[in-house]
Amino acid sequence: MDVASSATAAASVLTGARSMASGRGPSCLEANDWICGEYLRTRSQELVDATVQHVGITVVSVLIGLLVAFPLALLARRRRGAAGPVLGLTTVLYTVPSLAMFALLTPVFGVSPAVVVTGLVMYSLTILVRNILAGLEAVPAEVREAARGMGYGSARLLFEVELPLALxxxxxxxRIATVSTVAMTTIGSVVGYGGLGNLIASGMEGFFKAEVLTASVLCVLLALVADLLLMGLQRLLTPWTRGRARAGGRLRRTAGAAKAVG
Incomplete structure (x- = not known):
């Protein structure tokens, strides 16, 4: 047992002895409970630091993934011969085990956050490229023709017509890529940059129940918050979809009422 472990064990024994001497039962930390408010109070800074690192790695990875995926999707759409290789490559990257991916990237970037970010960017490409490509291909051909007839060039057609419809x-x-990245960031704990994954890994190693549960719950909450924020962003950027949904609901209610009367 190393010095740090011996000191921790001694402190636990001393705290337990004090609790018994004072007539109180063992605290939730001493009892190693899954839910422990004392852990939140005593380790709050550690939790904040891990959460900030987790959010930072996730945001950077998703943004870089989006910047890389967009030109790849445009290439796959404009050159049909490139669609197969682009989609195939991103799919192959997604199938590489994360531990193997980080092991391959470590000699290039060293033990640093860049290893985790690069791996997560590669994993996000298969989702982002396919969805961007699907959105662009779903734009009606008559809309493109009308825009060209109004004098829209390729760039203006893309950014003012196609992208809004593909949003x-x-x-x-x-949303899918972000939620997946939040979960996969925890694997970065193998190189010491896993955000909340670092706490999960250390908690599993020492069977520290409160640490494992708290970090896991925070990770789930981050994924839910990110998904809700992106859902709100989608509703803000595409107000016409809400009108379409309301119109569809009215049509269904009208049809139902007519069927009932008939």
Whole structure:
């Protein structure tokens, strides 16, 4: 047993002895409970630091993934011969085990956050490229023709017509990629940059129940918050989809009422 472990064990024994001497039962930390408010109070800074690192790695990875996926999706759409290789490559990258991916990247980037970010970017490409491509291909051909007839060039057609119509599919892919990245960031604990994954790994190693549960719950909450924020962003950027949904609901109610009367 090393010096740190011996000191921790001694402190636990001393605290337990004090609790018994004072007539109180063991605290939740001494009892190693799954739910422990004392852990939240005494380790709050550690939790904040791990959460900030987790959010930072996730945001950077998703943003870089989006910047890489967008030109790849445009290439796959404009050159049909490139669609197969682009989609195939991103799919192959997604199948590489994360531990193997980080092991391959470590000699290039060293033990640093860049290893985790690069791996997560590669994993996000298969989702983002496919969704961006699907959204662009779903734009009606008559809309493109009308825009060209109004004098729209390729760039203006893309950014003012096609992208707004492709936004629902694009944001849907972004939501999936973000939630997946939040979960996969924890694997970065193998190189010491896993955010909340670092706490999960250390908690599993020492069977520290409160640490494992708290970090896991925070990870789930981060994924839910990120998904809700992106859902709100999608509704803000595509107000016409809400109107379409309301119109569809009215049509269904009208049809139901007519059927009942008939």
């Amino acid at each position: 629902p599919a694009l944001v849907a892919g972004l």
